[in-house]
Amino acid sequence: MDFFEQVGKKALGSRLRRLSESITEEAGEIYRLYDIGLQPKWFPVFYVLSQSQEKAITTIAEEIGHSHPSVSKLVTEMSRNGLVIEKKDRSDGRRNVISLSKKGREVAVKIEPLYIDVNNAIEQALAQTRNDLWKAIDEWEFLLKQKSLLRRVEEQNKQREAQYVTIIDYTPKYRKLFKQLNEEWITKYFKMEEADHKALDHPQKNIIDKGGYIFIALYKDEPLGVCALMKMNDPYYDFELAKMAVSPKAQGKNIGWLLGQAAINRAKTLGAKNIYLESNTILKPAINLYHKLGFKKVAGHPTPYERSNIQMELILQL
Amino acid sequence: MDFFEQVGKKALGSRLRRLSESITEEAGEIYRLYDIGLQPKWFPVFYVLSQSQEKAITTIAEEIGHSHPSVSKLVTEMSRNGLVIEKKDRSDGRRNVISLSKKGREVAVKIEPLYIDVNNAIEQALAQTRNDLWKAIDEWEFLLKQKSLLRRVEEQNKQREAQYVTIIDYTPKYRKLFKQLNEEWITKYFKMEEADHKALDHPQKNIIDKGGYIFIALYKDEPLGVCALMKMNDPYYDFELAKMAVSPKAQGKNIGWLLGQAAINRAKTLGAKNIYLESNTILKPAINLYHKLGFKKVAGHPTPYERSNIQMELILQL
DNA sequence: ATTATTTATGTAACTGGTTACGTAAATATA
DNA sequence: TATATTTACGTAACCAGTTACATAAATAAT
Structure with missing residues (x-):
């Protein structure tokens, strides 16, 4: 043949x-x-x-x-x-x-x-x-x-990989993972700060119990990504998108985007008006992702994080 | 652009x-x-x-x-x-x-x-x-x-070149050309024989006046090919296709085919039943051309030519 | 059984392109 | 005006294939 x-x-x-x-x-x-x-x-x-x-x-x-x-x-x-x-x-x-x-x-x-x-x-x-x-x-x-053909193939790839990704809500058994994945990237680029320890060591008390959410991304049933939607005490922002972390071995599988989407959808469902986030410009793929999720840069918010040099927001309702 | x-x-x-x-x-x-x-x-x-x-x-x-x-x-x-x-x-x-x-x-x-x-x-x-x-x-x-593309292009070429070729009837002013073109190829491969001299030196007397025809191919008004349709005294064959010659510089322009077609058409017009020809197998392009014109090999005819080692016929009417 | 031919493969040299690099002239900038 | 940058182009080396050739094994022919 x-x-x-x-x-x-x-x-x-x-x-x-x-x-x-x-x-x-x-x-x-x-x-x-x-x-x-x-x-x-x-x-x-x-x-x-x-x-x-x-x-x-x-x-x-x-x-x-x-x-x-x-x-x-x-x-x-x-x-x-x-x-x-x-x-x-x-x-x-x-x-x-x-x-x-x-x-x-x-x-x-x-x-x-x-x-x-x-x-x-x-x-x-x-x-x-x-x-x-x-x-x-x-x-x-x-x-x-x-x-380009490359981009077309990439899209196919993402589409296919997305089938294997499920986003679920946090349960205590993911506590260690939540900390580990975040610690990994934080210590790679920066150092752990007070607020990190607070959120990562006691997520139940400091995130969930305060009205926030944590999402876990399962790739073929293996948990490889996490992200948190933290309740803010702010008249303008309802939630802060934070503690987004994806295992290096699962990079390029669009997991960040799916986690972000899940968080945004949850916020929408709860009738939230605006979401806030903080990041650092050296984390280019992350900033890029936030842009794709619809976040826009804003300036002049006080932050407890030393490493934060950029603030962004997503407006859900005008 | x-x-x-x-x-x-x-x-x-x-x-x-x-x-x-x-x-x-x-x-x-x-x-x-x-x-x-x-x-x-x-x-x-x-x-x-x-x-x-x-x-x-x-x-x-x-x-x-x-x-x-x-x-x-x-x-x-x-x-x-x-x-x-x-x-x-x-x-x-x-x-x-x-x-x-x-x-x-x-x-x-x-x-x-x-x-x-x-x-x-x-x-x-x-x-x-x-x-x-x-x-x-x-x-x-x-x-x-x-x-193949090559053959397709060749066909286009032939088709285009054919536009420039006109076939006309013999007039005395082509007498020298008729002899010259024929002598050229005959002496290249063989030697001039008695019958050649007869036909080429006095075409009017020995071909036309006996009921035959001579065709001249003009390529862009320049005479570059000739061929004769000679009356035969034979109960079966009406004509012999002979003295076909094309100038080397006009080779590959399909002139032989156009001359042959002209001769065959004339024979048809005159109600002829069969056309005969003699050739030599070392003249491969010629034999090839005769085949394409529809001639088939026949055997056992007496011939005045030493160089003839193949005889062919074209049946016009059954 | 010997010899000739065919087949499977590797090596060398070539082909029509490429990228990498160097040089000199032209242009922009301080 | 001096210096840096850009542009035009040639040379060298490379690339992924090719054809040409050599060799050894297998097969066919004598």
Whole structure:
């Protein structure tokens, strides 16, 4: 059986390459058929030069989408074959300005029928297909410009991983985990502070009993992430989102986002108006996550934490 | 403006390559994202091995469509990285039998989610397009298997060139040309015979006046091909197709075919039943042409020509 | 049984591109 | 005006494949 049929669409890249190779290989024979003294690899450079008076190396490279050393080499070869002329730019001594030689211009005339025939051959073949390859490429280039394949795959990944994640409410058996996961990242970047000990050593008393909540993220039944929604004694903020921690081995599985969502949903359910949080700008992924959750930066709130250098809020009801 | 838009469809090959390159480049990042110790270039080899117990180098090469040295190199690298095990075949000392190592099999398990995500990402992107790239490739590979791009281009070429060719009837001003073009090929492969001189020196008397015809092919108004339809004194054959000659500089422009067609049409118009011809098997393109015109080999006719070692006929009416 | 051919594989050299790096000219900045 | 930065381009080294060639084992032919 054909390899690509077996592998499936994940081999799209290789399959495209195989097709493009078989086509470019034939291109070589076609050039030979028309007896044009032109190597297929020269074609892009040759073509842009035939459409213009003269062009510098980098300009050509940009237009045809090659690197400049590639064009540099091609031009040297073409120059040796008498197809192009190199000359230094008078007003800019760095630029090597290339133009077609007399012979090159003759080739440009001689190649015209080839252009016509190849174009027609491809058009006719395209007309016989139900899915237009040319337009399909158009569409793909557009899609990939909008959102890279990498990001598309990442999204698939997140979506799939999310199936394995369940967010549950705190029970005392997670007390040690709650402390451990938080201590891990706090001591990595900062040091444990008084308020940390208070919340992490006695979550029941200092968070739950005061009207707050703690969420545990289970990844395939293993608890790997935690976060707290702490009741605030503030006329404006109902809750503070805090003590968010995800095990390093579960990073990139979107667990932070799911924990955040769970906390926000709980706050909404309880009719909360605003959520507050504090963080530090060196924790870039965290700040990023808060942004994605909808938090906006605010300034000028007193904080018991030394490490806090940024405050954010999420407005639930106007 | 985008190079490919300007160049048009004749750059289909390069355009495919550009797309495949951008996709395979992203593939590398995707592998990194999933933290699988696998280089993208190893993938095809890895994949076929993961689908089977063990395979020899050439078998793998055939399946994935690479050359065997390529597979040989890839396997060496993968072996150094502990992904595969090489072992000599007991019953055939030449074969190097490859199988996944323990680590390789672990990777095969670890890579599963990547397969799923990439497949889904591509499927979803495909679903957003009007022209299905995957199916379009299918169709193109089918089309190219049926008839290569080269042949398609050749056909376009012939079709276009045919516009420039006109077939006209002999007038005395072509007498020299008629002889010259024929003498050229006859003396190149054989020697001039008595019957040649008769027909070529006095075509009016020996061909036309006897009820035969001579056709001249003009390529862009320049006479570059000739052929004769000679009346035969035979109860079965009405005419003999003979003295077909095309200038070497006009070869490959389908002129022979157009001359032959003109002669056959004339014979048909005149209600002829059968056309006869003689040739030599070393003139392969000629024999080929006669076949394409519909002539079939026949045996056992007397001939005045020494060089004739094959006789053919075209039956016009049963 | 010997010899010729075919097959499986590895090595070397080539191909058409790339990235990395260095240099000189042009331009921006202090 | 001196210095730093940017730009244009060439050279070198690399990359993932290829073709060309050599060798040894297996198979076919004599």
